[in-house]
Amino acid sequence: MKTQQQIDRTARDLDPEVHDSNFMGAKLKSERRYATLHRDYDDPDKLRETAGLIKQHTLEHLDTYLAQAEASFQRNGATVHFAVDDDAVNAKVLSIMNENNAKSVVKSKSMLTEETHMLKYLEENGKEVVETDLGEFILQIDNDHPSHIVTPIVHKNRRGIAKSFEREGLGDYNDDPETITRRARKHLRQKYIDADVGLTGGNFVSAESGRVVLVTNEGNARFCMAANKIHIAVIGIEKLVPTDRDLGLFLNLIGRSGTGQQLTVYNQFIAGPKSKDQPHGPEQTHIIFVDNRRTEVLASDCREILRCIRCGACLNVCPIYRQSGGHAYRSVYPGPVGAVLSPLLAGNRFPELADLPKASSLCGACNEVCPVNIPIPDLLLRLRDKAKREGAKVAMKGTPNLAMWATLCSQPTMWKTALSMGHTMNYIPTELVPHPSAKSWQGARKLPKFQGGEFRKWFKNRK
Amino acid sequence: MSSDREKIFSAIRAALDPLPTRTEKPEWEESLVVCKPSGQFDSLKAQFADKLAFASGRFYDSVEPLAEFLKAEQSTFGYCDPALAHLLDGVEGITFDTEYDESKINEYSFGITKGSAGIAESGTIMLKDGDTSARLGALAPWIHIAVIDEADIVPHIPAAIERFGDDPSIIFATGPSKTADVEGILIEGVHGPGIQVALVLS
Numbered sequence: 310m311k312t313q314q315q316i317d318r319t320a321r322d323l324d325p326e327v328h329d330s331n332f333m334g335a336k337l338k339s340e341r342r343y344a345t346l347h348r349d350y351d352d353p354d355k356l357r358e359t360a361g362l363i364k365q366h367t368l369e370h371l372d373t374y375l376a377q378a379e380a381s382f383q384r385n386g387a388t389v390h391f392a393v394d395d396d397a398v399n400a401k402v403l404s405i406m407n408e409n410n411a412k413s414v415v416k417s418k419s420m421l422t423e424e425t426h427m428l429k430y431l432e433e434n435g436k437e438v439v440e441t442d443l444g445e446f447i448l449q450i451d452n453d454h455p456s457h458i459v460t461p462i463v464h465k466n467r468r469g470i471a472k473s474f475e476r477e478g479l480g481d482y483n484d485d486p487e488t489i490t491r492r493a494r495k496h497l498r499q500k501y502i503d504a505d506v507g508l509t510g511g512n513f514v515s516a517e518s519g520r521v522v523l524v525t526n527e528g529n530a531r532f533c534m535a536a537n538k539i540h541i542a543v544i545g546i547e548k549l550v551p552t553d554r555d556l557g558l559f560l561n562l563i564g565r566s567g568t569g570q571q572l573t574v575y576n577q578f579i580a581g582p583k584s585k586d587q588p589h590g591p592e593q594t595h596i597i598f599v600d601n602r603r604t605e606v607l608a609s610d611c612r613e614i615l616r617c618i619r620c621g622a623c624l625n626v627c628p629i630y631r632q633s634g635g636h637a638y639r640s641v642y643p644g645p646v647g648a649v650l651s652p653l654l655a656g657n658r659f660p661e662l663a664d665l666p667k668a669s670s671l672c673g674a675c676n677e678v679c680p681v682n683i684p685i686p687d688l689l690l691r692l693r694d695k696a697k698r699e700g701a702k703v704a705m706k707g708t709p710n711l712a713m714w715a716t717l718c719s720q721p722t723m724w725k726t727a728l729s730m731g732h733t734m735n736y737i738p739t740e741l742v743p744h745p746s747a748k749s750w751q752g753a754r755k756l757p758k759f760q761g762g763e764f765r766k767w768f769k770n771r772k
Numbered sequence: 773m774s775s776d777r778e779k780i781f782s783a784i785r786a787a788l789d790p791l792p793t794r795t796e797k798p799e800w801e802e803s804l805v806v807c808k809p810s811g812q813f814d815s816l817k818a819q820f821a822d823k824l825a826f827a828s829g830r831f832y833d834s835v836e837p838l839a840e841f842l843k844a845e846q847s848t849f850g851y852c853d854p855a856l857a858h859l860l861d862g863v864e865g866i867t868f869d870t871e872y873d874e875s876k877i878n879e880y881s882f883g884i885t886k887g888s889a890g891i892a893e894s895g896t897i898m899l900k901d902g903d904t905s906a907r908l909g910a911l912a913p914w915i916h917i918a919v920i921d922e923a924d925i926v927p928h929i930p931a932a933i934e935r936f937g938d939d940p941s942i943i944f945a946t947g948p949s950k951t952a953d954v955e956g957i958l959i960e961g962v963h964g965p966g967i968q969v970a971l972v973l974s
Contacts, residue, residue: 334955349808356805359800363797368797369794369795370783443953443954462953486954486957487959490959498878523878572894572944584902601774702882
């Protein structure tokens, strides 16, 4: 069948090795997640629903909680900044570095800095930036970008990584994953020590106490703020939760939903600079709260997507993501969450990504696994409607014209007549109907025998 | 021209003003986030030991077997919190610094620091900056040993969070540093410790 949607073409043309890496990487994590959540709780859905309501409550009172978080961080000795868009946040980080004569940065994974292309910006302004998450480090040396929220190099296999390490002078070709990891450990260790700034994102922020919560398995975020003197956390305004107590709920969910662990190995709670009598840790903590169109999403009828805690569960379970991989989504956030979030964050570039909400079978699996219970299929439908209303051409490609069907469905008299005449369909060779919509549909499906049309007659004679 | 702060707050209020109603914060009981018990344990210490092993950590409740383990691992030079140095006094074949020297980051094969609490439900070690003599001492060596008072073992995460106080930096560490970035294959010891140990003393 002719594929016209961009994501379909990408999936069709995907290198079989990359397809297999994506498929297996996603499938394994999904199964582990199911097992862990159901092993540990009698009613895991209650947990998901409560977490979703807390996030929704926070979003709908965001002005209050953001002001509270600002005051809490200031009380802790941290400096709070606000950045309205990508240019503002990049410029803010550069200005903090320049004010402190800082030349180098070690960075722990942050999707938001991917949104703002911060790494490239800082390098163009003469700074050395080193990604420290193993996957992100490999992407950096390959000049590539993430294809998954939690496992950014799910699309790569060990042979390609070994070749990259050899090319970068990190030892002779060796594709043993343990050797690859040890070589990265040795290489990055000195980078942590030499860097001036540790740059991180933030998984959650407690408004009550002013704590950034960072969740990593490798411990790289901890290293990023052990040896150097300045910590900069770049955080989307949607990451707030009301209290420290609420964190217990989210930390239990994010590990299980992300990787099937009870808890991620390192959960860090950072309130501000180190205590005066401690030898290690930053002397300055800068929190940059970033909008970058999140307030536009908040104003839209898709604001529920801002609950997302970036666990990647919806990616792993999605049949479309498994077949196409993250790069097919042409944006920072792939998979079902990306199909909603990316077109919204694109602002007036929405028409360029308006096809992404169509990259879904609407099977509902993403909603079922979401730890904050985001109704992703509903949001996808809302965005399909938006694309249609705005006449976004990329969303219409390959879509047959269903105007006749729409007329039939919206006229009760015509609909009833059609149903009563439905039996004639059994005698018409429908595969020969010249209408493009019928041809498109029947290219891959067989019309079942029509058996209806009698209900209304039967119901009319009922007492 | 308004600042970024004002622009963001103004945009948030404009986005929220049209909402006819707003979601209430749900009340939730502590039991919602407490795991089903995974076995019968006669003490929090026993549960902590079991769950730590499940998270690929190691548990000791006396110094002698720990010292034997370090020697067996050929981990005989490291860093130790000065307040805990007495634990290894007189142990033959093991030497350590009590002041962390960054130039020896690749020489320290173990680091001994105080653990502020242990979480029995998950085998998690809690490190508060105020109790930690050196962040790098708990992170950079291949083996990290957290010394925890048995009375500081708490049942679950909410109980650990209640102990946060005003500490500027707190860590939950559950097992060794790990990654599965390369083909989903689990490798321990990425940037932090490859072996995470809890020494629980009464």
